[in-house]
Amino acid sequence: MQLKLITVAETESERRSIFKRIRGKSTGEEKAEMTFIDHLEELRWHVIRSLIAIAIGAIVVGFNINYVVDRIFMGPIHKEFISYKWLCQMGNWIQVPDLCMTNFSLRFQSNSFSEQFLMTFTIAFTVGFIVAFPYVFWEIWKFVRPALSEKEKKGTTGVIAWISILFFLGVAFGYFILTPFMVYFYSTYSISPLIDLKPTISDYFENLVYLTVGIGLLFQLPVVVMLLTRVGILTPQTLKKIRKFAFVVILILAAIITPSTDPFSLALVTIPLYTLYEFSIFMSMRIHRRQVKKEEEEWS
DSSP: OHHHHHHHHHHHHHHHHHHHHHHTOOOHHHHHTOOHHHHHHHHHHHHHHHHHHHHHHHHHHHHTHHHIIIIIISGGGSTTOHHHHHHHHHHHHTTOGGGOOOOOOOOOBOOSTTHHHHHHHHHHHHHHHHHHHHHHHHHHHHHHGGGSOHHHHHHTTTHHHHHHHHHHHHHHHIIIIIHHHHHHHHHHOOSOTTOOOOOBHHHHHHHHHHHHHHHHHHTTHHHHHHHHHHTTSOOHHHHHHTHHHHHHHHHHHHHHHOOOSSHHHHHHHHHHHHHHHHHHHHHHHHHHHHHHHHHHHHHO
8 A cells, every 4th residue: 555655646747747747847957957959949049039029119119200310319419409508507507618519510311222121120120139138138138147157146236237237327328428429529520621421320330339339348347357356367356457457448448439539528428438448447356355254154
């Protein structure tokens, strides 16, 4: 009778195990035994769900493409753009008249038969990616997270929120600060009065994406430093040693981005980028201290 009960219990246990596998609720041991093909299959579904999220965002933008193009995409080329008003008010307050960037006029041309039609899809998917960025990273994080230890998982609490915040801050900084400077400078710069500026819509779009999505990704510097510190490639001591060189590089980048001659414009770009670097050092120091403390506890 006892043998029969054991057999029934084992059968029931096997059924539950099969049921869990069918529903995808495998144990940590089963996940560890996943083959390379299984990992690729799992990654494929994460990528597919990310692309679906971007596509949904693109469809929503596509239905409102006129508003997106006229009010958002073309916003920085209008003198009434809110950033020009803020900068002009600030310029009057600190006695820097060059910040009143209103003496420009800009219109774009399309010299390809299908350019505007293709730009509709390009703009829709770019904005869709920006909107869906938190979800896309969440899918990537779901794929990477099982490989972390329990302590590492606790140490990365809130990483999705931090990365999303930094990304949107970078996009906003590029759109509201850097893009107006870019539009004003290139629309007023001329090496000869015999040359008429007639930029294409594709050229403007490339520069806009570089200064929004590109800066948004650049604002992920603290996260990259955190990861490199965890794996032992970077240390806070190294970041402190190259601080002077980093400041010079940031200063040069700021001068390229804002070719205006006044020092305030240069500082407007330099300060946020350098603050980002100092914040990266701070995060690296925190992680390094935890690692040292952990090693001391293991040796003691």
